[in-house]
Amino acid sequence: MRAALFALALELGNVELQKKMELSERQFRALRDPEQIDYAKTILAEALTFEKELEESGVTKAILDDLDAHISGITNAKAKRDHSQLLRTNSTSDLEILFSTTRAFLKKTLDSLMEPFRISDPQFYNEYLLARQIKHLGIRHNKPDQPPAAETEPDSEPPAEPNPKAGDEPFGKSDQKK
Numbered sequence: 001m002r003a004a005l006f007a008l009a010l011e012l013g014n015v016e017l018q019k020k021m022e023l024s025e026r027q028f029r030a031l032r033d034p035e036q037i038d039y040a041k042t043i044l045a046e047a048l049t050f051e052k053e054l055e056e057s058g059v060t061k062a063i064l065d066d067l068d069a070h071i072s073g074i075t076n077a078k079a080k081r082d083h084s085q086l087l088r089t090n091s092t093s094d095l096e097i098l099f100s101t102t103r104a105f106l107k108k109t110l111d112s113l114m115e116p117f118r119i120s121d122p123q124f125y126n127e128y129l130l131a132r133q134i135k136h137l138g139i140r141h142n143k144p145d146q147p148p149a150a151e152t153e154p155d156s157e158p159p160a161e162p163n164p165k166a167g168d169e170p171f172g173k174s175d176q177k178k
Contacts, residue, residue, distance in 0.1 A: 001068065002043055004057040008050055017046060033078055040071050106132065 002021050008016035020042060028039060044067050047054055051064065117125040 001047055001054075001059055001063070003058050004054055005043065005046055005050065007057065008053055012053075021045060033074075036077070037071065037075055040067070040074075044068055044071060 002023070005022035006018060009015075009021060010090070023039065028036060031039065044064065047059060047064055047067070051059075114125060114128050115127070
């Protein structure tokens with residue numbers, strides 16, 4: 001559609017429209033999402049202005065409506081993506097608040113309730129303290145070495161291969177003639 005508008009601008013001698021439609025597809029793809037949406041809206045607005053003239057180039061009302069629907073769909077999808085990103089950001093900050101609230105509860109309330117067990121049941125108290133420790137299982141500070149090789153006894157022999165049955169020849173051997 002941009003090419004049809006550019007050709008129409010050349011035909012009409014409309015320099016302003018030519019400048020608006022100069023952007024190549026490669027340059028368009030290099031734009032950020034909001035810029036692409038704005039440029040697509042500019043193309044649509046200009047196409048609607050020259051709707052009658054563009055019909056000669058095969059740009060019909062249905063094509064213009066389709067472009068409008070695509071622009072709306074992309075705009076809505078971008079808004080949903082932005083909203084989702086905002087929710088994730090808010091959720092992360094909510095988690096920090098929840099973790100600090102939980103830590104405060106554990107230190108002020110639960111730790112003081114566990115204090116009598118230090119003397120009466122030391123094993124239980126120690127296990128409680130161990131359970132309170134945070135383990136970062138997903139963090140690897142060093143790259144693991146190669147996985148350990150399967151342990152075999154030096155005197156053992158590798159398992160024997162099964163005896164083939166009739167008709168179990170490898171692919172292509174049964175087709176060969178002697």
